[in-house]
Amino acid sequence: MKILLIEDEPELQKSIEQYLEMEGNIVEISPDFHHAQEKISIYDYDCILIDITLPNGSGLDLLKEIKLKKSKAGIIIISAKHSLDDKVNGLDLGADDYLPKPFHLSELNSRIKALIRRKSFDGNLEISINEIKILPNERRVLIHNQDIILTSKEYDLLLYFISNKNRVVSKSALAEHLWGDNSDRLDNFDFIYNHVKNLRKKLLEKKCEDYLQTIYGIGYNFKTQE
Structure with missing residues (x-):
C-alpha cells in the first residue's frame, strides 16, 4: 500500500513512517503545505494522512485540492485540533476518517486497513477472486485453499x-505503487517484469488460472470474470 503522510512534527513523522513500513507499506513524507501540494499533483496514493495545521497552509485546503483532482485515495485527518467544527469540516470536505492526536499507531494502522477495505473491497476481511483468496490483515494468500508463499513485493x-482487475495497468503506475519516489531514479522497468514473472510462476505452480495478460509496450491486465 502506498501512503502519503502530511505531517510537520519530525518525531511523529518518523514513528508513523517506521511503524507503517514495518507493516509492509510504502510511506512518503510531506512536511509542509507546498511540498504536499506538489506530491498530490504528481503522484497517486492508496491513503493520505493529513494534519490540519501545517507550515504555509491548512490541511483542509489540501483536502479540497485532493477532491478536485478526483483522487481515489482514502483520506484520514490526523490532528491535534479537537474542535467539533474541524472534524465536521474535514468530513464534509470529503475526508473518510478523523483521528485526533495523540493516538496509538496500532489504531491508525487498523483504520487505514479498514478504509482501504471499504474503498477497494467493499469492507471485506477476505478478498476472493475465483480460486484466489487474500486475507489482508494477515498478508496471506491462498490458492485453492492452499497457502502460497509470496515476497512482500x-x-x-x-x-x-x-x-x-480487468483494467490495463501501466508499468510506470506499478513502479510508482511499489517503489514510490524511488521509481523516478530507475533506468528501466526490467524489475517490474521480473516481479510479474515470479508472481505468475508461483500462481501457476498452485494450479491457478493465468489471469495476467501482458499488454506489450504498456503494462499488464489482470483479466478475470468472477
Whole structure:
C-alpha cells in the first residue's frame, strides 16, 4: 500500500513512517503545505494522512485540492485540533476518517486497513477472486485453499492487480505503487517484469488460472470474470 503522510512534527513523522513500513507499506513524507501540494499533483496514493495545521497552509485546503483532482485515495485527518467544527469540516470536505492526536499507531494502522477495505473491497476481511483468496490483515494468500508463499513485493503486486482487475495497468503506475519516489531514479522497468514473472510462476505452480495478460509496450491486465 502506498501512503502519503502530511505531517510537520519530525518525531511523529518518523514513528508513523517506521511503524507503517514495518507493516509492509510504502510511506512518503510531506512536511509542509507546498511540498504536499506538489506530491498530490504528481503522484497517486492508496491513503493520505493529513494534519490540519501545517507550515504555509491548512490541511483542509489540501483536502479540497485532493477532491478536485478526483483522487481515489482514502483520506484520514490526523490532528491535534479537537474542535467539533474541524472534524465536521474535514468530513464534509470529503475526508473518510478523523483521528485526533495523540493516538496509538496500532489504531491508525487498523483504520487505514479498514478504509482501504471499504474503498477497494467493499469492507471485506477476505478478498476472493475465483480460486484466489487474500486475507489482508494477515498478508496471506491462498490458492485453492492452499497457502502460497509470496515476497512482500509479490503480495503488493497481486493485491494491486486484483484491486484494478480487468483494467490495463501501466508499468510506470506499478513502479510508482511499489517503489514510490524511488521509481523516478530507475533506468528501466526490467524489475517490474521480473516481479510479474515470479508472481505468475508461483500462481501457476498452485494450479491457478493465468489471469495476467501482458499488454506489450504498456503494462499488464489482470483479466478475470468472477
